[in-house]
Amino acid sequence: MFGSFQLNKKWSWQDWTMLCIHGLWVTAVLLFMYQDQPDFPLGFILPVLLASHLLPFALVHFRYPYYLAAELAVAGGVSIALAYQFGLLRLFLPVLLLLGFYSRGKAHAAVIPLAVGVFVLSAMAPGSPLPLERPFWGQSVADALVLYGIGYALQKGAGAINRISNKLLIVKEQYAILEQYSSQIERMTLLEERFRLARELHDTIGHSYTSMILGMETLHSHISSREGEEKLAGLLSLARSGLDDIRRQVHRMDPLEDSQPLDQALMHMLEEFKTSTGVQGYFRTMGTPYPVMKQAKLVLYRCLQESMTNASRHGQASRIEVTLQYDASYLMLQIQDNGSGSSQIQFGFGLTAMSDRLSALQGSLYVHSHEEQGTLVTCTIPNRSNEGTEQIRVLIVDDQLLVRESLRLLLGEEKDMRVTVAGDGKQAVESCERELPDLILMDIHMAEMDGLKATKKVKEAWPNVRVIMMTTLDEVDYAAESLRLGAEGYLLKSIHPKELAATIRLVYSGGTMISPHVAQQLFQQTEESAINLYGLTERELDILQCLTEGQRNKAISEKLHLSEGTIRNYISSIYLKLQVSDRDSAIAKAKNEKLCVNSNSR
Incomplete structure (x- = not known):
């Protein structure tokens, strides 16, 4: 008044x-x-x-x-x-x-x-x-x-x-928002802890059971009596049953293993937000729903969570409209609010994290906002669930016969994949010489040339071949070294077959994929090879040096024997660590703070 x-x-x-x-x-x-x-x-x-x-x-x-x-x-x-x-x-x-x-x-x-x-x-x-x-x-x-x-x-x-x-x-409204935000943080923390415990259980007891089964499989040739064969078969049956029980328990603990469809999960979150804050929420779905890989579900879940929090906390919105669109070529999530809006959106930690999560799946984030007209957040992820007509040549490299044959049978059911196998790293290199694959699923621990050495040789000779490292344990040091050598993915063997197939399609089309638990540890770990306050690795420093010399992505990829997609991923990581948004800013910071040996010449 x-x-x-x-x-x-x-x-x-x-x-x-x-x-x-x-x-x-x-x-x-x-x-x-x-x-x-x-x-x-x-x-x-x-x-x-x-x-x-x-x-x-x-x-x-x-x-x-x-x-x-x-x-x-x-x-x-x-x-x-x-x-x-x-x-x-x-x-x-x-x-x-x-x-x-x-x-x-x-x-x-x-x-x-x-x-x-x-x-x-x-x-x-x-x-x-x-x-x-x-x-x-x-x-x-x-x-x-x-x-x-x-x-x-x-x-x-x-x-x-x-x-x-x-x-x-x-103050009253802000207090209600803080209460709601606190409850969300608590819920996220509990989910992450459940996820960590589930992975720990899977990677310890699950690994032990798997090793026991593989070890007992090798005893068949050493047992001559019928009674021994029957006892061995009984032990194998008991071990497999125990492994199945462990997997069932893990899936119950793992919040990401929830079979709830994406649209229902997002709608449930919107209803909880509406109850907690009093903000009116409306949800609609467009298109025919189709299966969505777990990583994409998690990314869109977090994007909606962050967007609603921003709309309520910063924009004082009283109404939020959420639209989930299933398209044949992409999956799109739009969050529209009626808040105060802003003509200049600043990308803080929340929006930056959303953009990075989407970029890892080759997705995009668009934010449109105007004063007194609210904000529209659009998240898009390419649809990799449909099988394409193009055949993907996949080479499975593992020294465990049971593992590689199981993977060959599972991936062989995918109509767009042609699968071959190799028993160790040396055979993998020889196979690449005979018939170059599009993508390699590479085990790490192998007696005859391990996965890291094989990846190094493959990337030096054929930098366009994409490599996904697969292992039973989430060893962060191996993951960091694999990515340094140019691998485009690092996954645990416990991944669901459909998730593995979707990941192969994603990486084949130019994306990258790292197990969420491993990615979290990589983010938190400070590399021993870092020589500056920003935590740049040796490989990132090499690429930063090339940037200061004025080299483009293609020239850098040829020089370092890495694919252009891997170079782009490294450059994004460099931007994040240096807290800059573009190439010129990164070069300027490298020169000013002498992060490279010859940073005086562009």
Whole structure:
């Protein structure tokens, strides 16, 4: 009410209070005058006076200048007329109080002299005491200014009360948002801990069971009696049953193994957010739903979580609309809010994390926002679930016969994959020489040339061949070394077959994929090879050196025997660690802080 009157047309408690004071004041003054002068027609004058004083009040939140003019013209004119006609003086005093209460800014300069003039003019009517004497003029002006000043003081007091009320309301809303945000953080922490425990259980007990099974499989040739074969078969059956039990328990603990479809999971999150914050949420799905890989589910889940938190905490939104679109070529999530918006969106930690998560799946993040028009967040991920007509030549490299044959059978069911196998790293290199594969699933621990050495040879000779490292354990050191050598993926063998197939398609089309648990540890780990405060690895420093020399991605990939996609991933990591957003900023920072040996030449 104390800003722009044209924008706020609702009456507040201050308005009703001033209206009541005005009406009671006029009525009381007129009744007291009637006791002294019972000769004027009270039944006619009282309605006319009340109407002239109260009707202008209807314009106070409609057209502010009209209200001031109506008070001066209508109420002032009637007061002057009654003063000269019936000798009813000082009826303009409550109007002075209202004018002082509602006048704003430059309006005071025009309203004060006009209001004081109307009051003095009404006070000069016949019958007033000493109308032409200077002391009476001074007294009338002083009375008018005092009433106007009281109204102005009440305005400031009411404004202060309103500001305090608004601040308390904001504090209350922020407290509710913080409570909701805290509950989300707690829930995320619990989910991450469950995820970690599930992986630990799988990678320890699961690995032990797998090793036992593989070891017992090798005993078949050493057992000659029928009784021994039966006992071995029983032990194998018991071990496989125990492994299945462990996997079932892991899947129950793992929040990402939830079979709930993506649209239902997002809708459930929106309903929880609505219950916690009171923000209205609306969800709709477009297109025909299809299976979505687990990594994509997790990314979109986190993107929706971050977008809703930003809309409520920063944009003070009261309504959020979420649209999930299933398209044949992409999966799109849109979050539209009606918050305050901003013409300049700053990418903080939340939006940067969203962008990085989407980029890892070759997705994109778009944020559109304008002042007082809300914000639209669009997340897109390419659809890799459909089998394409193009055949992907996959080479499986593992020294465990059971593992590689199982993978060959599972991936052989995929119509767009042609699978071959190799028993160790040396055979893998020889296989690449005979028939170059598109992608290699490479085991790490092998007796005859391990996976790291084989990857190094493959990347040096055939940098466009994409390599996914697969191992039973989530060893961070091996993962870091694999990525340094140019591998495009690092996965655990416990991955679901459908997830593995989707990952192969993703990496084949140019993306990268790292097991979420391993990625988290890589992010938290400080590399021993870092020689600066930013934690740049040796390979990242090599690429940064090439950038400062003015080399483009293709030239860097040829020089370091890495694919262009791997170079782009390294450059993104460099930007993140240096906290810059583009190539020029990274080069400037490298030169200024002497992060490279020859950083003086671009």
